[in-house]
Amino acid sequence: MTVNLRNLGLFGIVALLIVATGVIQSWNVALTILNYGLISAVMALGVNMQWGYAGLFNVGIMGFAALGGLAVVLVSMPPVGEAWSAGGLRVVLALFWGLIVLAGSILLYQRMAPGRMRTLALIVVLLAGFFSYRALFDPAVAAIEAVNPAGTGYLGGLGLPVLLAWPIGGALAGAAAWVVGKAALGLRSDYLAIATLGIAEIVIAVMKNEDWLSRGVKNVVSIPRPVPYEIDLQNDPDFVARMTSWGYDPVVASSIVVKLAYAGLFAAVLLALLWLLEMALRSPWGRMMRAIRDNETAAEAMGKDVKKRHLQIFVMGSAICGVAGAMLVTMESQLIPSSYQPLRFTFLIWVMVIVGGSGNNWGAILGGFLIWFLWIQVEPMGQQLMALITAGMEDGSALKEHLIESAAHMRLLTMGIVLLLVLRFSPRGLIPEK
Amino acid sequence: MIKVENLHKHFGGFRAVDGATLEIAEGSITGLVGPNGAGKTTLFNVIAGNLQPTSGKVTMLGEDITGLPPHDLFHKGLLRTFQIAHEFGSMTVRENLMMVPGAQSGETMWNAWFKRGQIAREEAALGKKADEVLEFLTIDHLRDERAGNLSGGQKKLLELGRTMMVDAKIVFLDEVGAGVNRTLLGTIADAILRLNQERGYTFCVIEHDMDFIGKLCDPVIVMAEGKKLAEGTIDEIKANEQVIEAYLGTGLKNKEKTPA
Amino acid sequence: MSAQNPYQEARGNKDASITNPRPGGTLTPGTAPEGRSAAHPGEPFLIGDGMTGGYGSGADILHDCTLAVDRGEIAVIVGPNGAGKSTAMKAVFGMLNIHTGSVRLDGEDITGLSPQARVAKGMAFVPQVNNIFTTMTVEENLEMGAFLRRDDISETMEQVYELFPILREKRRQAAGELSGGQRQQVAVGRALMTRPQVLMLDEPTAGVSPIVMDELFDRIIEVARTGISILMVEQNARQALEIADKGYVLVQGRNRYTDTGQALLADPDVRKSFLGG
Amino acid sequence: MDFLNALVAFLNFVVVPATAYGSQLALGALGVTLIYGILRFSNFAHGDTMAFGTMATILFTWAFQSIGISLGPLPTALLALPFGILVTGALLVGTDRLVYKFYRQQKAVPVIFVIASLGVMFVTNALVRFIIGPDDQRFADGERFIISAREFRNLTGLDEGLALRTTQGLTVVTAVIVVALLFWFLNRTRTGKSMRAFSDNEDLALLSGINPERVVMVTWLIVAALATVAGTLYGLDKSFKPFTYFQLLLPIFAAAIVGGLGSPLGAIAGGFVIAFSEVTITYAFKKVLEYLLPEALEPDGLVQLLSTDYKFAVSFAILIIVLLFKPTGLFKGKSV
Amino acid sequence: AAQSNDIKIGISVGFTGPLESLAPPMAMGAEMAMKEVSDSGLLLGGSTVTPVRADSTCIDAGAATSAAERLITSDGVKGIMGAMCSGATGAILSNVAMPNGVVMISPSATSPALSTVEDNGLFFRTAPSDARQGVVMTEIIMDRGFKEVAVTYTNNDYGKGLADSFAAAFEEAGGTVTLVAAHEDGKADYSAEVGALASAGGEVLVVAGYVDQGGSGIIQAALDTGAFDTFVLPDGMVSVALEENFGSDIDGSFGQNPGTDSDGKRIYAEMVGDAYDSTSPFSAESYDAAALIMLAMQAAGSAEPGDYKDHVMDVANAPGEEILPGELAKGLKILAEGGEIDYVGASAVELIGGGESAGNYREMEMKDGKVTTVRFR
């Protein structure tokens, strides 16, 4: 019971922090933090699943989140008709052809007897396939990218409701994880880590450079939203009248309403996932996963198909990261490939999982909220601290200038120190695995 | 039951198993002995799928099982224990046993979400079985202890206990006796005999304790340098010159001179 | 459930990596009880006297347990699995909290010393498990045994190789690639390299073949004759007690029987309950 | 003649830069691999440790320059290097006392160390920026080139030039010496062996009378030296910028892992694999082929396997392929 | 005049992250403008202006929006000078600035996508459009008689946009672009890029990057290997850092950056002195962005974004008296008296439709290790 009280207390503290932000700074800030916190928590759940349940060290979170984000563009942006007619079908055809070549070479590899002949045949098929693919693909891409490059220059999406992109983003990330897992799950932790990292970098490289797909570094902005626009609310006389009658400023109220709507959607996803994961963890399935984590050799000898289970976990965890990535892009309503950086999307999430308590879903969620809160709030904290330190100093002194100048880096310093402190005093995470 | 034909396992240039050919009869308790480094554990590892053979063939009841992964072999009824205990350290002793049976319906996520009643029933039955096994092994007071905290011998017992959770066809025991109290080892020997007689398990036992081997095993196979050196009843083996020289030795030289 | 160190929650694949499977070890240097006893003249060379204690903050495993061995003597500890034999050895070596009792070496109270300090005082220990450096070669393992020695170690190494010829063959091989029995030989060899005053062995013969076991016991007798005290745990109890000057039967952390080896062997109760009839 | 031109072009644009870059990565990877090998965790703060070491060296370099000390054709920074190493060593040993020691005493599992090293990374990161700022710093002096492209052309009369920078030469030579030293140290000396023993089985090392604190301290001091040397050589060759050093972490880790974590030789091999794959796969062979082939056969296109946009993707892809065939890296890193 | 009070203006740039070294000179540029205005005591009858900094990180739209949210809803800023990278800018604009109706002037976000984004007239930028620069650069290169160039760009919307528009313009004008290769900022090594560029050939190398980021790395590697010795340097590359880094090694290289013969940039440099690097990319633009916000407030007679957003274009463009850096007091006075101004500022600001800077360009050349002005275009 005491443990539960403690956990409740911890969640209470996080809630208090957010409420305090609302009171001291503003409710908009608080809700922004809450929303990002929810998304982070979902992502942390995915990572926790892989690490905490199965000991899979995935540092390719970034790539899976990005795929989720890509799905949002592909699902919800309006199609660019002109680009489609310029080369859309040809690109699809080229990709299809590429797949056929791949499938063909795999088939060849499996069917032919090992030996020099096979190697030779394989090389011939792959080379011919690659060049014919490029011959199909390159002109089509050029044609698409030539269509109003500043404004579109890509195929656009399907123009479907954006919420559909969340499961699709998950599926996309999961499918990628399946391919990755098939190839790389034989590798052990650090080696798996660098492989996933590499794959994430490859995903980002593709997203940065394949303009026909999602405009590359030119970014996609103004992605449709699942919730109303603040401006529309502000222009809606009903809304304005109601808010004014309740004594709220319609401008402030509009953005709060929008954020609350997002929060509701995100919370629904988080709770559903949490329920599913908790149920699974407490069943024999969870026991089996723990056994595999404890000792793979023995689990294998006890009839558990370790590879298959790892693949399952890897795909599911990555899919969850994909869903989170889709939610993120939906909320920001833009896809910026260059913003996918390991520090933000991989290391930070890892910190959440470990600080929260790996192996424990509640811990991961708590970590998601807490670390995100700190990530945001240490910035003003750092500035204030600097102001405090330099308050006694003489105006215009070089040291003071220098310190004020460096205030922005207090963010990293504070983050580092907070992390070290939490880790020191709660090494198994704030909510440890039972 | 198990037939090993001209099996090789090489590590780099070193031939740990070097053309072993042997057979384990169905329903027998076959002993496998031999000097340290003879290749016994390696042979087990190859048969049980933990290592891929360099060459050679293993069949089980006529079916080729060479190189099959351990989990497949488990489902075919082939179980093994490890010479160096492989417990699930962070799980309780009871969970260590309960996780063993294959094809638990709760092992798919779908059922975990939607068939919770059925799972609860299965779990109750499993729990009961695990308790019985623990009692048999005299470690039932440790059922909720983390398996990682067990003593060396207790871990060995747990290894054995796992094989008792399912209906195996053949069980490979790699030095269950090392580090186990001799009195308890007697009890274990009885259990092995009972499993063999009542449930028809076939056993293959690696052990350096000749009393234990003598009590249980017929036939006994002696391995040396990766090959089969001799095979026969325990008495035949004990009388075999080669075996004495390579393995059994002739007792203590210094003993007599010990000040009592 | 017994308490466990929260920092040690192992996780991840059991392989070398970020989730390195060889955590820093499980050894927690013990703390000594308050108050030192004065020197006890005329008592055995090494004595763990009335030790009570356990792992971390868990329940006590040892209860007023006493073990002693004199110069040139062989003392053997037997008992059922989980009786606390290994625990008692660790306690003597200072790897465990004992809150009552003391450990004395040659009359000097060493209860408060760290394991390293005890090594420096001439004690050597072969643990039951994890007793070799798996990634180092056999030869390096032996060298590490002699880490504190400054003299020429080649002679001792030669002796070890003579005792365990297989080790000479495998001396350039990583010890982790050896068979179970071979590892055990490395572990004992490592301890012999120390040239200790007291040699503590936790089941040195587990998994070694009969012929090697005989060699090993022979060697132990020889070593003891040079005036070194030997304290060992054995499950091959009958052979061990035959060569023992003193035998201890531990049950549930308590001394149950203490006598000479021969006497214990002759005791039908002991034989039946602990030596397998 | 054309053949020589082709060869020189290839040397100049592929072999020489890749060798230098490879050595730079290798030196960084050595530090990572050593910490992994001895202290058993992946140190994410290593990039920033390199930045810190370089910063310290730069500050000393400036001090020397301001009082007029120099090394003639060699960069002054070499003179400042020992001081930089000392300061960095103090930082690392201090960090160990403050942060890692506690977890070591608690026998924490490696992932805790990894996350702690993330914390240390943030702090070091900020520290460097506090002291020297986030800007580019150039501190190379002395002769920049052993031979410059122009000199080479004049000397040989070829169309293509071959440039060899002082720092490139220094880096390669240093890398070779450092690996040899490290190898010798770990495998032949008492301290080195005790370090390996400690990494293998801490309890047993204790039982052998090895002093763990000493092992740890020696490790950090060596790591400080490696990081400072690597960082300074890199900074001399390119330029010093804290953020770039942080970014270096990825290729360095990649190198250490491809080579096999914990293996010094592997670190070197890994560095070269990464560097060469980055440079070769995206190299446009047009120029080389133009020299080699008769006029009629000269390629129209660039003869580039993949565009440089995919440079990192390619090097990572190669890495993955290497791992698929050698799951614990080229030199069989630690694995059970 | 209205009652005097304190007006807060946000400065949202990426103090941490890949472009962190560009951020401080930008922030200080903007702060200098604010101090100049506060000191003049002329804004809205003596109001003072206080800057509030926020980190837009450049890589983390989440952190950027949260920080901006704090600027607007907690600190109550009336306008934002920022953000720095297009990603953060877009996120802040659509999620924070627009809903709250706050004006944003970005000194550096050049993404064409931002031209079309819905902004309710709240978004402006003082960074010039890439399209125009591409044409100017083509003219300069052609005038010098080069017909074959290789291009490398920093792999973001700025670099990509500039490289695209330049390549199009150059080929249209009859030139050949041998290779357009991206480079990533902040990476360890650029030998691969330089190798490919050298192999592709070309008389000069166009480096569409940042001088204290990958751009310098590319030039260094190209010089070291002897791949190129003449470089074309667009706005992100033109800075005294070139003199420090390469000196006369790149003599003969040329390029252009926004500027008029009005000498705004020189004056700005003099004003800055050595407080910080005034030639750092986008520092002058930042000064201008902050100045525009305050001038527009003055023109509107109100510090409320809703009121002054419509005046930004007016104060930035002709007709009216030209205002240079250091003359903000003069501008405020003219506006207070109901006159009109044409703010030229340090970076020759000229806003065209959609709130982008049109820009005039200064053609520069490296001579004897110094950046020298050739003429204005």
Ligand SMILES: Nc1ncnc2c1ncn2[C@@H]1O[C@H](COP(=O)(O)OP(=O)(O)OP(=O)(O)O)[C@@H](O)[C@H]1O
């Ligand atoms: N991974 C490996 N690499 C190299 N040699 C190995 C490896 N594993 C085992 N060996 C060698 O193979 C031989 C056989 O080992 P194995 O473990 O099968 O012996 P064993 O018969 O089980 O001995 P024991 O009775 O001591 O357990 C030994 O000499 C050992 O050194």
Ligand SMILES: Nc1ncnc2c1ncn2[C@@H]1O[C@H](COP(=O)(O)OP(=O)(O)OP(=O)(O)O)[C@@H](O)[C@H]1O
């Ligand atoms: N690290 C530990 N933490 C907590 N409890 C432990 C730990 N190690 C052992 N125990 C418990 O202490 C008791 C005694 O263990 P010990 O290892 O001393 O037994 P033992 O007599 O050596 O048995 P064996 O003959 O099986 O080796 C056992 O019940 C065991 O569960």
Ligand SMILES: [Mg+2]
């Ligand atoms: Mg064996």
Ligand SMILES: [Mg+2]
């Ligand atoms: Mg024991």
